[in-house]
Amino acid sequence: MSLLQIENVSKHFGSLIAVNDISMTVEPGELRAIIGPNGAGKTTFFNLITGFFSPTSGRILFDGQDISGLLPARRVWLGMARTFQVTEVFPELSVRENLRIPVEVASGLRLRPWLSGADDVKIRARVAELLDMGGLTDKAERQVGELSHGDQRATEIMMALALNPRLLLLDEPTAGMGDQETYDITQLIRRLHKEAKLTIVLIEHDMRVVFHLADRIMVLDQGKFLAEGTPPEIAANEAVQTAYLGQAA
Amino acid sequence: MDKVNFRSGDIIVWLLLLSAPYWLPLMGGYVELGSEVVVFALAAMALNFLLGYTGVLSFGHAAYFGLGAYGTAMTMKYLVESTPLAILIGTAVGAVAAAIIGPLIVRLRGVYFAMCTIAFGQVFYFIAFQWRDVTGGDDGLSAWHRMPLNFGFAELDILNSNKAFYYLALAFFALAVGSMAFLLRSPFGRTLLAIRENERRARFLGIPVDRHIWLSWVISCTMVSLAGSLYALLNDFVDPRALRWDQSGTFVIMTVLGGMRSFWGPLVGAAIFIVLRDYISSHTENWQSFVGLIFVLVVLFFPRGVLGIIRRRATS
Numbered sequence: 001m002s003l004l005q006i007e008n009v010s011k012h013f014g015s016l017i018a019v020n021d022i023s024m025t026v027e028p029g030e031l032r033a034i035i036g037p038n039g040a041g042k043t044t045f046f047n048l049i050t051g052f053f054s055p056t057s058g059r060i061l062f063d064g065q066d067i068s069g070l071l072p073a074r075r076v077w078l079g080m081a082r083t084f085q086v087t088e089v090f091p092e093l094s095v096r097e098n099l100r101i102p103v104e105v106a107s108g109l110r111l112r113p114w115l116s117g118a119d120d121v122k123i124r125a126r127v128a129e130l131l132d133m134g135g136l137t138d139k140a141e142r143q144v145g146e147l148s149h150g151d152q153r154a155t156e157i158m159m160a161l162a163l164n165p166r167l168l169l170l171d172e173p174t175a176g177m178g179d180q181e182t183y184d185i186t187q188l189i190r191r192l193h194k195e196a197k198l199t200i201v202l203i204e205h206d207m208r209v210v211f212h213l214a215d216r217i218m219v220l221d222q223g224k225f226l227a228e229g230t231p232p233e234i235a236a237n238e239a240v241q242t243a244y245l246g247q248a249a
Numbered sequence: 250m251d252k253v254n255f256r257s258g259d260i261i262v263w264l265l266l267l268s269a270p271y272w273l274p275l276m277g278g279y280v281e282l283g284s285e286v287v288v289f290a291l292a293a294m295a296l297n298f299l300l301g302y303t304g305v306l307s308f309g310h311a312a313y314f315g316l317g318a319y320g321t322a323m324t325m326k327y328l329v330e331s332t333p334l335a336i337l338i339g340t341a342v343g344a345v346a347a348a349i350i351g352p353l354i355v356r357l358r359g360v361y362f363a364m365c366t367i368a369f370g371q372v373f374y375f376i377a378f379q380w381r382d383v384t385g386g387d388d389g390l391s392a393w394h395r396m397p398l399n400f401g402f403a404e405l406d407i408l409n410s411n412k413a414f415y416y417l418a419l420a421f422f423a424l425a426v427g428s429m430a431f432l433l434r435s436p437f438g439r440t441l442l443a444i445r446e447n448e449r450r451a452r453f454l455g456i457p458v459d460r461h462i463w464l465s466w467v468i469s470c471t472m473v474s475l476a477g478s479l480y481a482l483l484n485d486f487v488d489p490r491a492l493r494w495d496q497s498g499t500f501v502i503m504t505v506l507g508g509m510r511s512f513w514g515p516l517v518g519a520a521i522f523i524v525l526r527d528y529i530s531s532h533t534e535n536w537q538s539f540v541g542l543i544f545v546l547v548v549l550f551f552p553r554g555v556l557g558i559i560r561r562r563a564t565s
Contacts, residue, residue, distance in 0.1 A: 076455030
Protein backbone atom coordinates (compact mmCIF):
# COMPACT_ATOMS: atom_id res chain seq x y z
CA MET A 1 0.00 0.00 0.00
CA SER A 2 1.17 3.54 -0.68
CA LEU A 3 2.34 5.48 2.33
CA LEU A 4 0.98 8.79 1.12
CA GLN A 5 -1.86 9.11 -1.31
CA ILE A 6 -3.15 12.50 -2.37
CA GLU A 7 -6.36 12.56 -4.35
CA ASN A 8 -7.39 15.61 -6.41
CA VAL A 9 -6.44 18.16 -3.78
CA SER A 10 -7.16 21.87 -4.30
CA LYS A 11 -6.61 24.92 -2.14
CA HIS A 12 -8.26 28.28 -2.76
CA PHE A 13 -7.35 31.52 -1.01
CA GLY A 14 -10.31 33.72 -1.94
CA SER A 15 -10.23 33.87 -5.72
CA LEU A 16 -6.63 32.67 -5.92
CA ILE A 17 -6.24 28.97 -6.67
CA ALA A 18 -2.88 28.11 -5.12
CA VAL A 19 -3.14 24.35 -5.66
CA ASN A 20 -5.38 23.05 -8.43
CA ASP A 21 -6.52 19.44 -8.49
CA ILE A 22 -3.24 17.68 -7.77
CA SER A 23 -2.82 13.96 -7.09
CA MET A 24 0.33 12.21 -5.95
CA THR A 25 1.24 8.78 -4.61
CA VAL A 26 4.39 8.09 -2.59
CA GLU A 27 5.52 4.50 -1.96
CA PRO A 28 7.34 3.41 1.21
CA GLY A 29 11.10 3.97 0.95
CA GLU A 30 10.78 6.42 -1.92
CA LEU A 31 12.46 9.81 -2.11
CA ARG A 32 10.14 12.14 -3.97
CA ALA A 33 11.07 15.66 -5.01
CA ILE A 34 8.57 18.37 -5.86
CA ILE A 35 9.90 21.12 -8.09
CA GLY A 36 8.49 24.04 -10.02
CA PRO A 37 9.08 27.71 -10.78
CA ASN A 38 8.33 30.35 -8.15
CA GLY A 39 4.63 30.56 -7.35
CA ALA A 40 4.03 26.99 -8.53
CA GLY A 41 2.21 26.16 -5.27
CA LYS A 42 4.88 23.81 -3.89
CA THR A 43 4.87 25.16 -0.36
CA THR A 44 1.08 25.39 -0.22
CA PHE A 45 0.90 21.77 -1.39
CA PHE A 46 3.36 20.86 1.35
CA ASN A 47 1.34 22.73 3.96
CA LEU A 48 -1.74 20.76 2.93
CA ILE A 49 0.10 17.50 3.53
CA THR A 50 1.38 18.52 6.97
CA GLY A 51 -1.84 20.10 8.17
CA PHE A 52 -0.81 23.74 8.19
CA PHE A 53 -3.95 24.32 6.07
CA SER A 54 -6.82 22.03 5.23
CA PRO A 55 -7.62 21.47 1.56
CA THR A 56 -10.60 23.19 -0.07
CA SER A 57 -11.38 19.92 -1.82
CA GLY A 58 -9.82 16.48 -2.28
CA ARG A 59 -8.49 13.89 0.13
CA ILE A 60 -5.15 13.09 1.73
CA LEU A 61 -4.56 9.51 2.87
CA PHE A 62 -1.64 8.58 5.10
CA ASP A 63 -1.07 4.85 5.31
CA GLY A 64 -4.65 4.37 4.16
CA GLN A 65 -6.18 6.72 6.75
CA ASP A 66 -7.93 9.94 5.69
CA ILE A 67 -6.05 12.75 7.45
CA SER A 68 -7.45 15.71 5.46
CA GLY A 69 -9.01 17.37 8.52
CA LEU A 70 -6.48 16.43 11.21
CA LEU A 71 -4.50 19.00 13.18
CA PRO A 72 -0.71 19.12 12.67
CA ALA A 73 0.08 17.57 16.07
CA ARG A 74 -2.13 14.55 15.27
CA ARG A 75 -0.42 14.04 11.91
CA VAL A 76 2.90 14.05 13.78
CA TRP A 77 1.55 11.36 16.11
CA LEU A 78 0.68 9.26 13.06
CA GLY A 79 4.28 9.48 11.86
CA MET A 80 4.76 12.61 9.76
CA ALA A 81 7.55 15.06 10.53
CA ARG A 82 8.58 18.17 8.65
CA THR A 83 11.13 20.94 8.41
CA PHE A 84 10.47 24.48 7.22
CA GLN A 85 11.83 26.67 4.45
CA VAL A 86 12.97 29.17 7.08
CA THR A 87 14.63 27.01 9.75
CA GLU A 88 12.43 26.54 12.80
CA VAL A 89 14.39 25.54 15.91
CA PHE A 90 14.51 26.55 19.59
CA PRO A 91 17.22 29.21 19.24
CA GLU A 92 18.03 29.85 22.91
CA LEU A 93 18.32 26.17 23.80
CA SER A 94 21.36 23.99 23.15
CA VAL A 95 21.49 21.48 20.28
CA ARG A 96 21.17 18.68 22.83
CA GLU A 97 18.01 20.19 24.32
CA ASN A 98 16.58 20.84 20.87
CA LEU A 99 16.88 17.12 20.18
CA ARG A 100 15.87 16.01 23.64
CA ILE A 101 12.44 17.64 23.43
CA PRO A 102 11.25 15.70 20.35
CA VAL A 103 12.81 12.49 21.69
CA GLU A 104 10.76 12.87 24.87
CA VAL A 105 7.62 13.72 22.91
CA ALA A 106 8.12 10.69 20.67
CA SER A 107 8.57 8.50 23.76
CA GLY A 108 5.15 9.61 25.00
CA LEU A 109 6.64 11.52 27.93
CA ARG A 110 5.48 15.04 27.11
CA LEU A 111 3.18 15.30 30.14
CA ARG A 112 5.56 13.64 32.58
CA PRO A 113 6.41 15.78 35.60
CA TRP A 114 9.34 13.49 36.38
CA LEU A 115 11.56 10.96 34.65
CA SER A 116 12.72 7.55 35.87
CA GLY A 117 16.44 6.80 35.75
CA ALA A 118 15.89 4.12 33.10
CA ASP A 119 13.90 6.50 30.86
CA ASP A 120 16.56 9.15 31.29
CA VAL A 121 19.30 6.75 30.17
CA LYS A 122 17.28 5.71 27.11
CA ILE A 123 16.58 9.31 26.14
CA ARG A 124 20.21 10.37 26.51
CA ALA A 125 21.33 7.44 24.37
CA ARG A 126 18.84 8.30 21.62
CA VAL A 127 19.89 11.98 21.69
CA ALA A 128 23.55 10.97 21.43
CA GLU A 129 22.72 8.76 18.46
CA LEU A 130 20.90 11.61 16.69
CA LEU A 131 23.73 14.05 17.41
CA ASP A 132 26.15 11.61 15.87
CA MET A 133 24.00 10.97 12.80
CA GLY A 134 23.66 14.72 12.18
CA GLY A 135 27.38 15.37 12.73
CA LEU A 136 26.52 17.64 15.64
CA THR A 137 28.21 15.87 18.55
CA ASP A 138 30.97 18.46 19.00
CA LYS A 139 28.39 21.29 18.97
CA ALA A 140 25.92 19.62 21.34
CA GLU A 141 26.18 22.18 24.13
CA ARG A 142 26.10 25.27 21.88
CA GLN A 143 22.97 27.41 21.59
CA VAL A 144 21.37 26.63 18.25
CA GLY A 145 20.80 30.32 17.53
CA GLU A 146 24.59 30.83 17.45
CA LEU A 147 25.30 28.08 14.92
CA SER A 148 25.83 28.40 11.17
CA HIS A 149 22.85 28.14 8.86
CA GLY A 150 23.90 24.65 7.79
CA ASP A 151 24.21 23.36 11.35
CA GLN A 152 20.86 24.89 12.28
CA ARG A 153 19.29 23.09 9.34
CA ALA A 154 21.00 19.83 10.30
CA THR A 155 19.62 20.29 13.84
CA GLU A 156 16.14 20.87 12.44
CA ILE A 157 16.31 17.73 10.30
CA MET A 158 17.52 15.67 13.26
CA MET A 159 14.67 17.11 15.39
CA ALA A 160 12.21 15.84 12.80
CA LEU A 161 14.01 12.50 12.74
CA ALA A 162 13.86 12.31 16.55
CA LEU A 163 10.12 11.76 16.16
CA ASN A 164 10.76 8.41 14.42
CA PRO A 165 8.66 9.48 11.45
CA ARG A 166 7.49 7.14 8.74
CA LEU A 167 7.41 10.09 6.36
CA LEU A 168 9.86 12.99 6.44
CA LEU A 169 8.88 16.20 4.65
CA LEU A 170 11.63 18.72 3.89
CA ASP A 171 10.73 22.19 2.61
CA GLU A 172 13.73 23.48 0.61
CA PRO A 173 16.38 21.92 2.83
CA THR A 174 19.27 23.74 1.13
CA ALA A 175 17.61 27.16 0.74
CA GLY A 176 20.03 30.02 1.29
CA MET A 177 23.11 27.84 1.73
CA GLY A 178 26.61 27.95 0.31
CA ASP A 179 28.08 25.12 -1.77
CA GLN A 180 29.76 23.28 1.10
CA GLU A 181 26.67 23.46 3.31
CA THR A 182 24.46 22.36 0.44
CA TYR A 183 26.73 19.39 -0.14
CA ASP A 184 26.72 18.42 3.56
CA ILE A 185 22.94 18.60 3.86
CA THR A 186 22.51 16.66 0.62
CA GLN A 187 24.77 13.91 1.95
CA LEU A 188 22.81 13.86 5.22
CA ILE A 189 19.50 13.44 3.38
CA ARG A 190 21.03 10.77 1.19
CA ARG A 191 22.18 8.82 4.25
CA LEU A 192 18.74 9.05 5.83
CA HIS A 193 17.19 7.74 2.63
CA LYS A 194 19.70 4.99 1.82
CA GLU A 195 20.75 3.83 5.29
CA ALA A 196 17.74 4.59 7.48
CA LYS A 197 15.37 3.67 4.56
CA LEU A 198 13.22 6.69 5.29
CA THR A 199 10.44 7.78 2.98
CA ILE A 200 11.12 11.41 2.13
CA VAL A 201 9.22 14.09 0.23
CA LEU A 202 11.12 17.28 -0.42
CA ILE A 203 10.69 20.58 -2.18
CA GLU A 204 13.88 21.92 -3.68
CA HIS A 205 15.06 24.74 -5.88
CA ASP A 206 18.58 23.49 -6.44
CA MET A 207 18.43 21.13 -9.46
CA ARG A 208 21.78 19.51 -8.68
CA VAL A 209 20.36 18.43 -5.33
CA VAL A 210 17.11 17.19 -6.83
CA PHE A 211 18.70 15.14 -9.60
CA HIS A 212 21.24 13.73 -7.18
CA LEU A 213 18.73 12.59 -4.58
CA ALA A 214 15.30 11.93 -6.02
CA ASP A 215 13.84 8.59 -7.10
CA ARG A 216 10.94 10.39 -8.73
CA ILE A 217 10.18 14.04 -9.40
CA MET A 218 6.85 15.81 -9.65
CA VAL A 219 6.74 19.19 -11.39
CA LEU A 220 4.14 21.83 -10.57
CA ASP A 221 3.50 25.03 -12.46
CA GLN A 222 1.09 27.79 -11.44
CA GLY A 223 -0.69 25.52 -9.03
CA LYS A 224 -1.21 22.74 -11.59
CA PHE A 225 0.36 19.37 -12.23
CA LEU A 226 2.86 19.55 -15.08
CA ALA A 227 4.80 16.28 -15.15
CA GLU A 228 6.02 13.35 -13.10
CA GLY A 229 8.78 10.84 -13.65
CA THR A 230 12.32 9.70 -12.93
CA PRO A 231 15.08 12.35 -13.08
CA PRO A 232 16.13 11.45 -16.66
CA GLU A 233 12.49 11.55 -17.82
CA ILE A 234 11.96 14.97 -16.25
CA ALA A 235 15.22 16.28 -17.72
CA ALA A 236 14.00 15.27 -21.18
CA ASN A 237 10.43 16.56 -20.74
CA GLU A 238 9.60 19.43 -23.10
CA ALA A 239 6.78 20.90 -21.03
CA VAL A 240 9.13 21.16 -18.07
CA GLN A 241 11.83 22.81 -20.13
CA THR A 242 9.33 25.34 -21.44
CA ALA A 243 8.05 26.14 -17.96
CA TYR A 244 11.55 26.77 -16.66
CA LEU A 245 12.89 28.48 -19.77
CA GLY A 246 9.71 30.52 -20.03
CA GLN A 247 10.37 31.81 -16.59
CA ALA A 248 14.01 32.49 -17.28
CA ALA A 249 13.31 34.37 -20.49
CA MET B 250 19.41 27.21 28.24
CA ASP B 251 17.91 28.62 31.36
CA LYS B 252 19.59 26.59 33.99
CA VAL B 253 16.90 26.76 36.64
CA ASN B 254 19.71 28.01 38.80
CA PHE B 255 23.25 27.33 39.81
CA ARG B 256 23.46 25.62 43.16
CA SER B 257 25.45 28.17 45.13
CA GLY B 258 22.85 30.79 44.20
CA ASP B 259 20.06 28.55 45.47
CA ILE B 260 21.78 28.05 48.79
CA ILE B 261 22.36 31.77 49.28
CA VAL B 262 18.70 32.54 48.54
CA TRP B 263 17.40 29.93 50.98
CA LEU B 264 19.81 30.99 53.74
CA LEU B 265 18.77 34.62 53.35
CA LEU B 266 15.08 33.69 53.41
CA LEU B 267 15.44 31.39 56.43
CA SER B 268 17.31 33.96 58.48
CA ALA B 269 15.32 37.03 57.36
CA PRO B 270 13.33 37.53 60.60
CA TYR B 271 16.67 37.87 62.41
CA TRP B 272 18.54 40.23 60.12
CA LEU B 273 15.64 42.31 58.80
CA PRO B 274 15.10 44.28 62.07
CA LEU B 275 18.84 45.00 62.22
CA MET B 276 18.59 46.69 58.84
CA GLY B 277 15.65 48.87 59.79
CA GLY B 278 13.01 46.47 58.48
CA TYR B 279 10.42 44.42 60.31
CA VAL B 280 9.18 40.85 60.09
CA GLU B 281 5.87 41.64 58.33
CA LEU B 282 7.87 43.27 55.55
CA GLY B 283 9.66 39.96 55.09
CA SER B 284 6.34 38.10 55.01
CA GLU B 285 5.06 40.51 52.40
CA VAL B 286 8.14 39.97 50.25
CA VAL B 287 7.69 36.20 50.47
CA VAL B 288 4.00 36.42 49.54
CA PHE B 289 4.56 38.73 46.57
CA ALA B 290 7.64 36.82 45.49
CA LEU B 291 5.49 33.70 45.30
CA ALA B 292 2.93 35.57 43.19
CA ALA B 293 5.59 36.95 40.85
CA MET B 294 7.35 33.60 40.50
CA ALA B 295 4.01 31.98 39.75
CA LEU B 296 3.40 34.58 37.04
CA ASN B 297 6.88 33.91 35.70
CA PHE B 298 6.14 30.21 35.31
CA LEU B 299 3.75 31.35 32.58
CA LEU B 300 5.58 34.47 31.37
CA GLY B 301 9.27 33.53 31.55
CA TYR B 302 9.05 29.79 30.95
CA THR B 303 6.04 29.40 28.67
CA GLY B 304 6.26 32.79 26.95
CA VAL B 305 2.65 33.79 27.68
CA LEU B 306 1.88 37.21 29.24
CA SER B 307 -1.05 37.38 31.63
CA PHE B 308 -2.20 40.80 32.78
CA GLY B 309 -4.92 39.34 34.94
CA HIS B 310 -3.20 37.29 37.61
CA ALA B 311 -4.67 39.53 40.33
CA ALA B 312 -8.01 37.81 39.67
CA TYR B 313 -6.65 34.51 40.99
CA PHE B 314 -4.59 36.23 43.69
CA GLY B 315 -7.79 37.96 44.84
CA LEU B 316 -9.90 34.81 44.57
CA GLY B 317 -7.36 33.05 46.79
CA ALA B 318 -7.53 35.94 49.24
CA TYR B 319 -11.35 36.17 49.26
CA GLY B 320 -11.74 32.41 49.38
CA THR B 321 -9.56 32.31 52.48
CA ALA B 322 -11.14 35.33 54.15
CA MET B 323 -14.69 34.13 53.51
CA THR B 324 -13.90 30.62 54.74
CA MET B 325 -12.56 32.08 57.97
CA LYS B 326 -15.42 34.52 58.40
CA TYR B 327 -18.43 32.45 57.31
CA LEU B 328 -17.47 28.77 57.34
CA VAL B 329 -14.88 27.55 59.76
CA GLU B 330 -12.08 29.21 61.68
CA SER B 331 -9.29 26.95 60.48
CA THR B 332 -6.18 28.38 58.87
CA PRO B 333 -5.17 25.25 56.91
CA LEU B 334 -8.70 24.73 55.60
CA ALA B 335 -8.95 28.39 54.63
CA ILE B 336 -5.69 28.19 52.68
CA LEU B 337 -6.82 24.99 50.97
CA ILE B 338 -10.23 26.40 50.01
CA GLY B 339 -8.83 29.77 48.91
CA THR B 340 -6.23 28.13 46.67
CA ALA B 341 -8.78 25.69 45.26
CA VAL B 342 -11.21 28.51 44.38
CA GLY B 343 -8.53 30.28 42.33
CA ALA B 344 -7.41 27.04 40.70
CA VAL B 345 -10.93 26.03 39.67
CA ALA B 346 -11.67 29.50 38.26
CA ALA B 347 -8.44 29.37 36.23
CA ALA B 348 -9.22 25.88 34.96
CA ILE B 349 -12.66 27.02 33.75
CA ILE B 350 -11.54 30.32 32.22
CA GLY B 351 -8.43 28.76 30.65
CA PRO B 352 -10.08 27.02 27.67
CA LEU B 353 -11.77 30.31 26.70
CA ILE B 354 -8.47 32.15 26.31
CA VAL B 355 -5.64 29.69 25.59
CA ARG B 356 -6.15 29.91 21.84
CA LEU B 357 -5.35 33.64 21.96
CA ARG B 358 -1.82 34.97 21.70
CA GLY B 359 0.11 38.04 22.72
CA VAL B 360 -1.86 41.22 23.30
CA TYR B 361 -5.20 39.46 22.76
CA PHE B 362 -4.43 36.95 25.48
CA ALA B 363 -3.28 39.71 27.86
CA MET B 364 -6.42 41.80 27.17
CA CYS B 365 -8.74 38.89 27.84
CA THR B 366 -6.99 38.09 31.11
CA ILE B 367 -7.51 41.72 32.19
CA ALA B 368 -11.18 41.53 31.20
CA PHE B 369 -11.82 38.37 33.22
CA GLY B 370 -9.91 39.88 36.13
CA GLN B 371 -12.08 42.98 36.13
CA VAL B 372 -15.22 40.84 36.22
CA PHE B 373 -14.11 39.45 39.59
CA TYR B 374 -13.12 42.91 40.77
CA PHE B 375 -16.60 44.29 40.09
CA ILE B 376 -18.28 41.32 41.75
CA ALA B 377 -16.19 41.86 44.89
CA PHE B 378 -16.87 45.59 44.69
CA GLN B 379 -20.64 45.35 44.21
CA TRP B 380 -21.68 42.34 46.25
CA ARG B 381 -21.59 44.24 49.52
CA ASP B 382 -23.52 41.77 51.70
CA VAL B 383 -21.02 39.01 51.15
CA THR B 384 -17.72 40.65 50.24
CA GLY B 385 -18.03 43.88 52.22
CA GLY B 386 -17.74 45.81 48.94
CA ASP B 387 -15.28 48.68 48.88
CA ASP B 388 -14.69 48.44 52.63
CA GLY B 389 -13.26 44.98 52.26
CA LEU B 390 -13.72 41.92 54.38
CA SER B 391 -12.61 42.46 57.96
CA ALA B 392 -13.62 41.33 61.46
CA TRP B 393 -11.90 37.96 61.12
CA HIS B 394 -8.36 36.86 61.85
CA ARG B 395 -6.05 33.95 61.22
CA MET B 396 -6.06 31.15 63.79
CA PRO B 397 -3.08 29.51 65.50
CA LEU B 398 -2.09 26.18 63.96
CA ASN B 399 -2.76 23.22 66.20
CA PHE B 400 -0.72 20.13 65.42
CA GLY B 401 -2.08 18.17 68.41
CA PHE B 402 1.28 17.83 70.09
CA ALA B 403 2.23 21.46 69.61
CA GLU B 404 0.71 24.78 68.67
CA LEU B 405 2.18 27.33 66.27
CA ASP B 406 0.88 30.73 67.23
CA ILE B 407 0.83 32.44 63.86
CA LEU B 408 -1.79 34.85 65.19
CA ASN B 409 0.40 36.63 67.72
CA SER B 410 3.90 35.76 66.59
CA ASN B 411 5.01 37.49 63.40
CA LYS B 412 7.95 35.19 63.11
CA ALA B 413 5.73 32.13 63.28
CA PHE B 414 3.59 33.52 60.45
CA TYR B 415 6.67 34.35 58.42
CA TYR B 416 7.84 30.75 58.64
CA LEU B 417 4.40 29.44 57.75
CA ALA B 418 4.41 31.66 54.64
CA LEU B 419 7.96 30.56 53.83
CA ALA B 420 7.01 26.89 54.16
CA PHE B 421 4.22 27.31 51.58
CA PHE B 422 6.55 29.40 49.42
CA ALA B 423 9.15 26.60 49.52
CA LEU B 424 6.55 23.97 48.64
CA ALA B 425 5.19 25.98 45.70
CA VAL B 426 8.52 27.21 44.34
CA GLY B 427 10.06 23.76 44.79
CA SER B 428 7.28 22.15 42.76
CA MET B 429 7.66 24.73 40.00
CA ALA B 430 11.44 24.19 39.83
CA PHE B 431 10.85 20.43 39.75
CA LEU B 432 8.32 20.74 36.91
CA LEU B 433 10.60 22.98 34.87
CA ARG B 434 13.27 20.26 34.84
CA SER B 435 10.83 17.59 33.67
CA PRO B 436 9.84 16.59 30.13
CA PHE B 437 6.63 18.58 30.64
CA GLY B 438 8.66 21.64 31.66
CA ARG B 439 10.77 21.30 28.52
CA THR B 440 7.65 21.33 26.33
CA LEU B 441 6.83 24.71 27.89
CA LEU B 442 10.29 26.02 27.00
CA ALA B 443 9.72 24.67 23.50
CA ILE B 444 6.48 26.64 23.20
CA ARG B 445 8.19 29.79 24.47
CA GLU B 446 11.07 29.38 22.05
CA ASN B 447 9.12 28.56 18.90
CA GLU B 448 5.45 27.76 18.98
CA ARG B 449 5.23 26.61 15.38
CA ARG B 450 8.14 24.20 15.81
CA ALA B 451 6.59 22.89 19.03
CA ARG B 452 3.28 22.21 17.27
CA PHE B 453 5.02 20.40 14.42
CA LEU B 454 6.90 18.26 16.91
CA GLY B 455 3.54 16.92 18.03
CA ILE B 456 3.05 19.04 21.15
CA PRO B 457 -0.61 20.08 21.52
CA VAL B 458 0.35 23.66 22.27
CA ASP B 459 -2.98 25.02 23.51
CA ARG B 460 -3.40 22.17 25.97
CA HIS B 461 0.08 22.65 27.39
CA ILE B 462 -0.47 26.40 27.73
CA TRP B 463 -3.70 25.63 29.58
CA LEU B 464 -1.80 23.39 32.01
CA SER B 465 0.88 26.00 32.54
CA TRP B 466 -1.83 28.63 33.09
CA VAL B 467 -3.64 26.52 35.70
CA ILE B 468 -0.40 25.73 37.56
CA SER B 469 0.60 29.39 37.51
CA CYS B 470 -2.83 30.60 38.67
CA THR B 471 -2.99 27.97 41.44
CA MET B 472 0.32 29.19 42.82
CA VAL B 473 -0.80 32.80 42.63
CA SER B 474 -4.03 31.88 44.48
CA LEU B 475 -1.92 30.36 47.23
CA ALA B 476 -0.02 33.66 47.41
CA GLY B 477 -3.34 35.52 47.62
CA SER B 478 -4.53 33.26 50.38
CA LEU B 479 -1.36 33.97 52.41
CA TYR B 480 -1.79 37.68 51.64
CA ALA B 481 -5.26 37.70 53.23
CA LEU B 482 -3.91 35.88 56.28
CA LEU B 483 -0.96 38.25 56.56
CA ASN B 484 -3.27 41.28 56.77
CA ASP B 485 -6.31 39.59 58.38
CA PHE B 486 -8.14 41.59 55.76
CA VAL B 487 -8.86 41.68 52.04
CA ASP B 488 -10.41 44.33 49.81
CA PRO B 489 -11.21 44.53 46.09
CA ARG B 490 -7.88 46.15 45.23
CA ALA B 491 -6.30 42.70 45.55
CA LEU B 492 -8.33 41.75 42.45
CA ARG B 493 -7.89 44.90 40.40
CA TRP B 494 -5.89 45.09 37.18
CA ASP B 495 -3.22 47.37 38.65
CA GLN B 496 -2.41 44.57 41.09
CA SER B 497 -1.78 42.33 38.05
CA GLY B 498 0.47 45.08 36.71
CA THR B 499 2.44 45.02 39.96
CA PHE B 500 3.15 41.31 39.49
CA VAL B 501 4.37 41.95 35.95
CA ILE B 502 6.55 44.86 37.12
CA MET B 503 8.12 42.75 39.88
CA THR B 504 8.85 39.96 37.43
CA VAL B 505 10.38 42.15 34.73
CA LEU B 506 12.28 44.23 37.30
CA GLY B 507 13.99 41.17 38.75
CA GLY B 508 14.47 39.35 35.46
CA MET B 509 11.97 37.01 33.86
CA ARG B 510 14.55 34.71 32.34
CA SER B 511 15.98 33.70 35.68
CA PHE B 512 14.25 31.55 38.23
CA TRP B 513 14.87 33.82 41.23
CA GLY B 514 14.47 37.06 39.28
CA PRO B 515 10.85 37.68 40.36
CA LEU B 516 11.85 37.20 44.02
CA VAL B 517 14.51 39.87 43.66
CA GLY B 518 12.01 42.10 41.83
CA ALA B 519 9.39 41.64 44.54
CA ALA B 520 11.92 42.41 47.27
CA ILE B 521 13.10 45.57 45.52
CA PHE B 522 9.54 46.71 44.83
CA ILE B 523 8.24 46.18 48.36
CA VAL B 524 11.26 47.57 50.16
CA LEU B 525 11.30 50.62 47.90
CA ARG B 526 7.59 51.18 48.41
CA ASP B 527 8.01 50.87 52.15
CA TYR B 528 10.97 53.22 52.24
CA ILE B 529 9.81 55.85 49.75
CA SER B 530 6.21 55.93 50.97
CA SER B 531 7.41 56.94 54.43
CA HIS B 532 8.93 60.05 52.84
CA THR B 533 6.45 60.95 50.12
CA GLU B 534 2.95 59.99 49.05
CA ASN B 535 4.24 59.94 45.52
CA TRP B 536 6.12 56.68 45.90
CA GLN B 537 4.67 55.22 42.72
CA SER B 538 6.42 57.81 40.55
CA PHE B 539 9.76 56.78 41.98
CA VAL B 540 9.11 53.08 41.61
CA GLY B 541 7.93 53.78 38.06
CA LEU B 542 11.09 55.70 37.27
CA ILE B 543 13.29 52.90 38.55
CA PHE B 544 11.27 50.39 36.54
CA VAL B 545 11.72 52.42 33.35
CA LEU B 546 15.47 52.74 33.95
CA VAL B 547 15.86 49.01 34.52
CA VAL B 548 13.86 48.12 31.41
CA LEU B 549 15.81 50.61 29.28
CA PHE B 550 19.28 49.70 30.45
CA PHE B 551 18.93 46.14 31.75
CA PRO B 552 16.19 44.48 29.72
CA ARG B 553 16.98 41.16 31.39
CA GLY B 554 16.26 42.60 34.82
CA VAL B 555 18.37 43.04 37.91
CA LEU B 556 19.39 39.37 38.07
CA GLY B 557 20.26 39.57 34.38
CA ILE B 558 22.98 42.09 35.26
CA ILE B 559 24.46 39.87 37.92
CA ARG B 560 24.29 36.83 35.67
CA ARG B 561 26.12 38.69 32.91
CA ARG B 562 28.85 39.83 35.30
CA ALA B 563 29.24 36.28 36.51
CA THR B 564 29.70 34.82 33.03
CA SER B 565 31.87 37.54 31.50
